[in-house]
Amino acid sequence: MTTELPADFAGKPLIACPTCDTLHVEPSVPTNHAACCRRCGRVLAAPRENAVRNVLALAVTSTILMTGAVFFPFIELQAAGLHNRASVLDAAMAFSQGIMAPLAIAVAFLIILIPTARLVAIIYTLLPLVQKRQPYRFAAHAFRLAERLRPWSMAEIFVLGVAVALVKVAGLATVSLGPAFWAFAVLVVVNVLQDNTMCRYTIWKSLETTRR
Amino acid sequence: MPVYNMEIPGNDAALISAQRAGLVACSHCGRVYPPGTESCGRCGSGLDPDGRKSLQGVWAWLAAGILVYLPANIYPMLRTNTLLDSSESTIVGGAIELFHHGAYAVAAIVFVASILIPIGKFLAIGYLAMSLGRRSRMSVHHRHMLFEVVEFIGRWSMIDVFVVAILSALVHLGSVANVNPGIAAVSFALSVAFTMLSAQSLDPRLIWDADEEDR
Known part of the structure; x- marks a missing residue:
């Protein structure tokens, strides 16, 4: 069963959480911030300064x-x-x-x-x-x-x-x-x-x- | 660390999985592709055709892991020769011996790492694989937590093999004392490796699919 993606977001680059497959809009995370999955809470990106x-x-x-x-x-x-x-x-x-x-x-x-x-x-x-x-x-x-x-x-x-x-x-x-x-x-x-x-x-x- | 607010496609609060949206996602870096794509353009990993890994590998590695765990407990893990006597000890025997010597903490580490963790892992992986696609008393979040624990802890069972390796390398004092590894070390190491592979082939996205169907 597939659901159509909402029309207003078609075209935006997407990523899926590797743990639970939930779709998110590709983030541009500022340094020293952590971006977590909305469903399972996995840290998707956590860029740090000079990492x-x-x-x-x-x-x-x-x-x-x-x-x-x-x-x-x-x-x-x-x-x-x-x-x-x-x-x-x-x-x-x-x-x-x-x-x-x-x-x-x-x-x-x-x-x-x-x-x-x-x-x-x-x-x-x-x-x-x-x-x-x-x-x-x-x-x-x-x-x-x-x-x-x-x-x-x-x-x-x-x-x-x-x-x-x-x-x-x-x-x-x-x-x-x-x-x-x-x-x-x-x-x-x-x-x-x-x-x-x-x-x-x-x-x-x-x-x-x-x-x- | 401050939290960055992840945006989801669509303005309503409904979370959609890539599979539902008709996409396949890379399980390494998260990039999504139209169905039929064979490998990820960002990191080069292979993509699964329907966006999920199959369960076959989980069961196969788990069966292999349980099978080789049996001889690991029957045959000796260590052979000790001293001036006066020679003895062989199994995994359980070694832990009991430590306990009698009064080294309770170390006896506990050995017991937990080589008995409790392996058996707990067999049960946990079996339960997780069986509960996929079914209603379960455990919530999806808890099942995922169990999976993370199994994946994190599994490698630590290898400690017993290393202990045997270090003892055998170290205790070579001519006729006074000698320690040699027993054949159980091989089957125990294999058992740990097979169960690690079993846990690695379990796709956590299959666990989370149940969450999606509840909506």
Whole structure:
């Protein structure tokens, strides 16, 4: 069943809420205002001042932290004169023996590769926008990929997992945290900031209007 | 943050969905197109022909998720070898062990993340998918809230897999103590991934369609 659109609005550009499909007139939201769906209340657009530049800066910060998190020692264990140290990569590779090998690859993706891929894609999309130039080729693809991968980027869950693991071995041995752990912990905070600052709608629109 | 007043097409207060107006909308960026358009010109995502994702994917991923959750609970998640003995613990066993050690908070995290959340998710997705297109005791707003909670919380179940990974990487102290992962880690990780995919294939617009029909 279709209803005709009211005649007085024919021709105005429309958008639909991605959550509940309700039609709205395409908004031009002033900065620091939030536009919410009239039916379900989803925030459709919330542009902030200098948001694109800030997101880019946060993404670069995350990339530096991620590099540190992967290469510095992560966690160290001492018991009865023996000690063992593990990096983030070792944690992923814990499953690498026997038939569990695919899980090792999956864990490496969830905690290192997917978060890194998202960062690279976001930097690739936003850098030209900040420089007020035309977006790079496939920028829309890159940004869509970054959005698709969002639920699969599990760095913050990994950090909480470390905390749980520490409690489990606390009675057995002395555990000390390396610089990589702190890099990872800060990374989680920066990621939250980044996701909250980014207004997807604004980015999609500016990608569209600056395309050749 | 001040609220910007969204304008709707038409002067009366009736909200119209894109589907009712004979349009298909992009579920990523919200652009609308005439029916028959295959992909979004703004963000490049594929558009569903009738403006809604089908339910098949939801049921298929959910069934797969429940299926692999069973072996995850039967087989051992961790194998621990110390000087004196060796032991294997399942998901539930690991939580109970923590509880006996007095680590109540951590036992609770493990229990919630690997038992309550997965089972709650199966039930919630099943209920949401069944209640589509029917009258339900839960209002549309509440059902949507349930959906958001399921989508937000689902990923956190993966914590148990990471705990096993960290323990296995860390506790390698020659003959004194060794921890190795058990096969249940694989099926548990698969179960979490499948249920995440199931929740992602559930189109929230289908939930909101019920709101439209009430008018």
